Amino acid sequence: MSKCEQCIVRQFSSLKALGKDELLRMAECKTSYTIKKGEPIFEEGEVTNGIYCIKDGVCKLSKLSDNGKDQIVKLVKPGELLGQRSMISDEPANLSAVALEDMEVCFIPRTEVMQFFTQNNQFSMNVMRTICDDLKGADDHMVNMAQKNVRQRLAETLIYLEETFGKNEDDTLRIQLSREELAGMIGTATESCIRLLSELNKSGYIELIGKKIKLLDKNKLKRLS
Amino acid sequence: MSKCEQCIVRQFSSLKALGKDELLRMAECKTSYTIKKGEPIFEEGEVTNGIYCIKDGVCKLSKLSDNGKDQIVKLVKPGELLGQRSMISDEPANLSAVALEDMEVCFIPRTEVMQFFTQNNQFSMNVMRTICDDLKGADDHMVNMAQKNVRQRLAETLIYLEETFGKNEDDTLRIQLSREELAGMIGTATESCIRLLSELNKSGYIELIGKKIKLLDKNKLKRLS
DNA sequence: CTCAAAATATGATAATTGTCATACATTTTT
């Protein structure tokens, strides 16, 4: 059983407010998992009963729409927590969490987190701020979905992916999404997504190297979006 | 200066957790406003420095998109609070709040609310739950915006409006939105909205009586959405 | 390595939606 004190999640998440004794307690009751690319951490409707700390790997939070398509609501990266909203609302998960890469996560039971939550004011304030940020992000995202066309949303998403998850040595996007997943992020049909990628490729905005994507002119892309 | 004890907002919002002494303090520092239909309570980007209690009347929360159109994110009705997220994040408002009807609201300064927030655990828990509900609502809304077409979103919105704000004696929707505002809710061009209303009218789903809308067959509408 | 399955790509076409023009109705101002 490893310590929580040096963990990346502690440094970047609400957990940074926890003291030494709290970290020790947490280290004792936590469960560590490795999750393979494509596997779920939890599914929409599932009772999670705790929060997950993302130590390594990126996952998608998505929701199945009535039309059978999976809409990706958010991507979550190492250092972040999952399941905070469900814990506070005391509700089943509203979204599914599925690994986009091999992941390392820790699970901390609800009972434990709620203790920190009521006893440690700074911690609860941090959690709340995170949820507020999510709310702001969701509102903004919604406006984009409603008001921008697919090309604009694609351009915006590509820039977001590069800025958030960085580039490989060959300047391609480090985060690897299938065309279907990319379509699920921008909210369109897979074919439309592929077609627009081709178009951006031909007009020199991006370069397609196999399944990898390189942004050639971020400023031009920004003007598109 | 009226008391807060019997106020509708106290009964329905996070404020129900406040005790007698807290309500007295609040009554002393609050400011009451009447706001005319069409006037803003606050605008996107404005520093609000407190929360608003909606005593009477409905308002829209909207955000200006890059393309110049106003997207309505949420409607807020009597008994609810405004500005909780901004208060906790300590940020300017992300959305504008504009009255859809004549309104009565009270303003409570940030300093006062934050005192309740740190001293009264039940109150802060209530606020948090509200924000969590908003987050869930925003995520769900986003999925609808991304995955449903305009006709489905219109049908869904009409049902929402009837179920949330009720009907007049003639069975028309009580809440009165302009076509432009309705278009702003479903995220489409005003003309498209008008056209689809006409179409639903002709096919017997709804009846248009001047600017008023009557839902004729809610089940058929539900199947549409 | 080889074959089957899955993912990516593209064409053809239809459906949806946006835009601009214009007409008509309602509200507000003078």
Place this chain on the structure above:
DNA sequence: AAAAATGTATGACAATTATCATATTTTGAG
């Protein structure tokens, strides 16, 4: 009451996007 302004409605058309069909390429199992 007339005129102007605003909101609603509709037609014509263009642009966008979805759907279905079908290659082509890549991946993974055996």
